[in-house]
């Protein structure tokens with residue numbers, strides 16, 4: 001059996017914060033604002049998995065009112081959610097994600113992001129596709145006010161035939 005889920009997230013770009021995307025700290029003049037480390041890509045991936053499992057969203061499991069999640073490492077949150085998928089007998093089919101950002105240039109960091117996500121989901125890099133796009137200077141991403149990400153996942157459970 002298969003189940004699919006999608007996730008979407010946005011974080012504001014501000015001065016004085018690190019720019020952590022897909023678990024990679026990217027050298028950039030601004031970083032992402034949030035209660036956690038604000039990893040916009042890992043949040044979209046986490047929400048996609050929760051969606052596929054029918055388990056709501058990241059804020060339900062890790063509330064932004066909880067001081068435990070102040071500056072939380074989003075990779076750890078993703079690993080915890082992956083545990084929920086495994087408990088239910090799922091493995092990753094594939095994952096496809098898009099980072100929507102005018103700057104910085106993501107391409108040099110994408111292979112590292114893929115390896116990090118593959119590690120968290122106990123999968124092979126070939127099952128993970130991460131891409132990036134600008135919005136041609138249009139909208140809040142185009143003006144450099146924030147970065148968005150979206151993700152779709154397919155989870156597979158091997159059902160034994162009787």
Ligand SMILES: Nc1ccn([C@@H]2O[C@H](COP(=O)(O)O)[C@@H](O)[C@H]2O)c(=O)n1
Pocket residue numbers: 100101102103104105106107108131132133134135136
């Ligand atoms: N932040 C970004 C945005 C884009 N890229 C790469 O550039 C290609 C062209 O982007 P367009 O928005 O002009 O289509 C895109 O396909 C990505 O490979 C990037 O690395 N970082």
Ligand SMILES: C[C@@]1(CO)OP(=O)(O)OP(=O)(O)OC[C@H]1O
Pocket residue numbers: 009010033034035036037038043058059060062063064065069072077
């Ligand atoms: C993981 C959390 C925890 O505060 O991170 P935030 O940085 O608040 O990011 P957001 O994507 O707005 O919501 C998810 C939250 O649950």
